[in-house]
Amino acid sequence: TQPVYAQSHALVLDSARGLTVWLNQRLTGHYEITFTRTVLDAGGPHDRVSDMNQFWIASKTQAQQRTAPFGGSGRFSDYDTLDLYYAGVGGNDNTTTRFRHYNGTSSRPLLAEYTAPPWLLRANHAYHV
Template sequence: MKRLISLALLLLLAAAAGAADTAALSRGRLIFADDFNAPLDPAVWVTEIAPGPNSSVTVKDGRLMLDTRGGVTVWLNRRLQGNLLIEFRREVLVAGGVNDRLSDLNLFWMASDPHRPHLFTRNGVFEAYDDLSLYYVGMGGNHNTSTRFRRYGGGERKLLQEYSDAPQLLQPNREYLLQVLVKDGRTTFSVDGVEFFAFDDPAPLRSGYFGLRSTWSRQSVRALRIWQLD
């Protein structure tokens, strides 16, 4: 009987391992990972931060810390293309810090500059990005009253979808699992496994840069992974 139980247990463990392998394969090929265990390499990450006091972008205890009074964008200096899955964990910290404010968990992806040869020419002020081509999510924007999905292009910031209900707004000191999927002309944004936004783009942005965006808040980012799905 013990032998049968042991055999059954081994079969269950093998099945679980096989399922895990299948899940890993479904993510595609890992092309980038950062656990933020060392200071940011300026060849890998480009920080654009609005000038002002008490504002910084640092790495601490395996987390990228965005602690700013004004706007900030931290760009991954790697042009992405094709079908992708971007995944990371992010938290808006509210614990009495000088910049603590529950607002603006934001990000850009598939960003490019149609007017300049180089993308990284801005100062972190939000309006400076208006002329880019990109997808944008602002989760908990406007003092945590809205969560919006936009497509930038041709000087227009087209609003695709919007929420103002509590389930799609921010909670303080809650770490979210965020996933951005770009696949065959469709892009989606999911939070903790729940799809918030999806867009079938008739003129899809097939390559560009990924940026972590925020303003007037203190946030942490960890466990960033990007998979190529092609």
């Protein structure tokens, strides 16, 4: 099975090491992005209740415009040079939820952090984001 595929009108992400999916067009004006995401823990080989991450309002510097898509290799450090917002829900093996503003440097300012269960992931729960 491929790590990313469509099934029953849903985008399925099934990866042993994680992956990032980027929209390949610039959005302008006022917009709202919503989706439903379920972090599965049903005995599958890649099931893991951790890391429901979102990046938005991402932009590259002028010099980066001609380079590979956002993130290149997909390592978090690849995003350091971008300007974007990031919400990492259930990170660090589901022990933290963090909100950051990546400002083009490696500092990645932390805007909020939560470690209590109401802010962490629940297995097999449908999240409307």
